[in-house]
Amino acid sequence: MAPEVSRAGDAVAPLQDLDDLTPGWMTDALQVHHPDVEVTGLHLGAVRHGSESTVRVMLDYNSAGHEQQLPPTMYVKGQLSTRATEGILGPMTLTEARFFQDVAPLLPELNITKCYFASVADGRRSTIVMEDLFARNATLGAAGTTVTPATAYLMAEQFAQLHALWFDAPELDSTDWLANSSARDVDLDKMATEETGIFGSFKEGWWARRTQLPHCAFLPAELTHRATMKQALVSKYRAEGSLPHCLIHGDPHLGNIFFDADGRPGLYDWSPMVGRWGDDLNYAIVGSLDIDDRREHEQPILRHYLHHLVLHGGPVIPWDDAWLSWRRQTIHGFMYMLCSPRQQPEDLITVQTLRFGWNAIDNDMLGALGI
Template sequence: MANRFSPFSAIFSAPVRVVADRIVPASAAPRVVEDLDSRWFDRILGLPQGSVRNCEVRDIDHGTSLRVRVEVFHDGGSTTLFIKQTPTRVAARTFNLISRLCEHEVYFYGHRAAETGCAPTALAAQWHAPTGRSTLVLPDLGADGFTFVEIAQQCSSDQAAKAVEAMALLHRTFWGAQRFDSRREYVPANMMSAWGNPLLCRYLGGTPERLEEHLPTGFAAQARIIRDRAGDMSALFNSFDQSFIHNDSHQGNIAFRADRAVLVDWQVCAVGSAIKDFAYFLATADTELRRAHERDLLALYLDALAAGDGPVIGWDDAWHAYRVLAVTGYIAAAVTSLFGDRLQNIDNVRTGMLRAATALDDLDSFEAVGATLAHPPAR
């Protein structure tokens, strides 16, 4: 598993898979929703053969994956499904295959999702290695009472609490990665970050002009520390207590219901610093919500984490980790903004980045980064 997800093999295999995708027929592996026939839907829905009559596409979105919402008509009514596939556009497909986003997520849903307690149950999770084609089928969470909140919108304090509890459950379950073998084959580590983070920190720490106009005054000068110490940032971000993390935990990737929250879009899940999920979520959440509730939410996270003989983290250590790891929320938001509206709509892009930058300013995160790099804690 570790080799299968290594960045170098991904770089070399991606163009081969792009070419193979153009040659290999859909009968070998579905490429788009139209390649999925009624017998296939009968099987994944657990219906008698011949029950499904047809399906209609309700929404389609081209991004880091091809996302399609379909309504499947069958005997007794209809069922709405959410289907993710490898992008069909060449640039997006190549990026996805190099980053192994769909491959990674299919592996997660096929092997680990049921153990997390905070992920939807996939009806199908298929990966075709020769072509890089993937098909992930999830239930329509909206039909089960869940709602989504766009990044540019504001979730409620109750929704934030449900999200924090879901993260704590995930982290408690996999705390310390004690169930991973020596090669971390339980779920692959995010190997792209070892070389990707320094490059991103060096670039973003210089605050490109197209970002600076959307950032608070004086932010660029403070951000230079992540450029100057770019080579040390991956080690810093991974220096806190480890668990299995979602790793892309902005509110747009969370489905909320009155009794619970579930996390979706597990394309970059990895082993990493547990509090990163919490920090990323709050740093990109509504600024006034964060300012009013961040201490209460951190206390809730720590209590939920420690429940049932779970791990205990002291308040000072947790607060320090939050301040440092909030930087990862800014990096993620800034990277997304560099793609303009190709990954998110422009309101989400700009709002997420501004919120994250404001959070770093409020938390004196760059000061915390500098102090930690100057005096790393003994572990």
């Protein structure tokens, strides 16, 4: 039986720091959905601090825990470092917890990590207790690597199921924690002129420095022309922002995808938001395939996605509209070339610039954007 949509976990306060992760706290957390369970022992495994902290825990239970077949290892994720609770990171990271509370139960066939507990408090802090993927012998993907075309088709099926759930649905406006990535409520011209927000990477000095690096040498002049690309990005948000939206993963690079022992892909490390289906699909597929494989398979993969979108209750999107949107959405990944090496390794920036750059050339991205 699929779990029910519930925010019952909010009754248990999220962790403030690592010292709060005790058998008592874990008992309270697990009892939200597993009555009578008691954690009798808790041992910390690997700890990673970044924009969020993740902690692998090894657990001992009373008899109720064993009767309910709770696993001996889990992962705990939350804002357990100063970096995670300062600036904008706090409000952004709680959306994953809300996803597991409000959305994941509605998608029982989607391949995601099982969530045992989620709690949100104060609009800035959250904690999730989730499945240890290594216990199911899963392999974690790595950004900048490649997948086979066969795997890319399976990835498209996962996105189709997710996107169909709330495609152009009222929940996109009524769900209190969902941010909108379309920029439809901002002054795009003002933002582009001032080079703020999504246009922050267009500042003249930074643009010149990044586009003159060797990984951009293959690009034609128009794709490294600052004013042209700024207008292209404005056009993308204008053209796509007026079209129907859906719930998207938000950051589906290969580093946020896992693979079961049989090769089936799954999604984790969620940044859920309201966006266009192509935000997810183009970014994931173009960023994961070898360039020659992408050239051969991108249209069949897109058709496969559109077919499965309908199978899961989504709309019929005419091919010409879908292909035009796919070509426009390439600019999202193409902007990878402007990443700072403090954000991403330079070798990863190079790989993604090649993949999205050749996609932009092959499919006339600028033409699709009316430039």
